[in-house]
């Protein structure tokens with residue numbers, strides 16, 4: 202039987218708006234353990250990493266060496282510890298499920314997942330998260346995790362940020378609808394498999410997700426699935442910090458997660474960017490738990 206180990210990373214260093222640090226509590230309160238149980242997996246909750254409050258920290262402590270990247274030192278500290286938790290979970294034969302927190306925690310997830318293995322990544326997100334300290338329009342590290350893990354620009358050779366076993370040919374982005382100019386260039390130059398909402402409109406979520414999982418999983422030991430809740434339409438998932446209209450529906454999201462399960466290559470997963478201060482009756486957190494259950498095999502019949 203699969204054991205899923207929940208690891209909370211209650212950060213909001215990487216986002217503009219406060220509140221995603223409450224994500225792990227909201228997602229647990231939203232019924233995560235029960236949902237995963239109904240998917241037929243064993244669940245272990247490792248609790249939350251200790252994360253100092255942003256108010257007690259200086260966002261520019263690393264400037265100017267960090268370029269325009271706020272709270273980079275704090276992010277590095279959390280990601281190092283998260284990478285150890287994720288790596289240790291895999292060594293124990295369980296599947297790590299990270300709870301954000303903002304999307305910068307994906308750096309730690311990817312480093313931990315790709316420490317002793319070759320991995321692919323599927324990024325379910327409205328955004329590409331491929332900015333670097335020199336290209337970011339915001340200075341927010343949640344717009345950079347994929348670039349960091351791939352070692353782009355300033356992240357090249359960074360021991361805490363780059364994921365050694367993550368290869369660019371095994372990266373797929375799904376659901377794009379808000380991509381910055383510099384990110385468009387990176388996607389074109391590096392040839393990432395990237396599916397916009399138009400691709401989903403045209404080809405359907407099943408076809409697109411199957412192709413994304415196949416690309417990410419080709420020739421590697423497993424796939425990391427990063428689920429940013431702003432991937433969904435804000436009507437379905439209002440509790441996120443950077444909502445973008447025109448996202449996937451409730452049904453499309455479930456179908457995609459069922460395909461994640463069917464691909465049988467899931468190595469590690471995370472649920473990020475749930476912001477309870479912007480949510481309605483915890484519905485975004487509850488949706489996150491349901492989608493995780495689908496990804497771990499929950500079916501009606």
Ligand SMILES: NC(=[NH2+])NCCC[C@H](N)C(=O)O
Nearest residue numbers: 304328332339341343344443
């Ligand atoms: N994980 C996220 N919600 N990322 C949003 C990123 C938005 C924008 N591309 C930026 O770099 O600031």
Ligand SMILES: [Mn+2]
Nearest residue numbers: 327328429431
């Ligand atoms: Mn996003």
Ligand SMILES: [Mn+2]
Nearest residue numbers: 304326330429
């Ligand atoms: Mn994101």
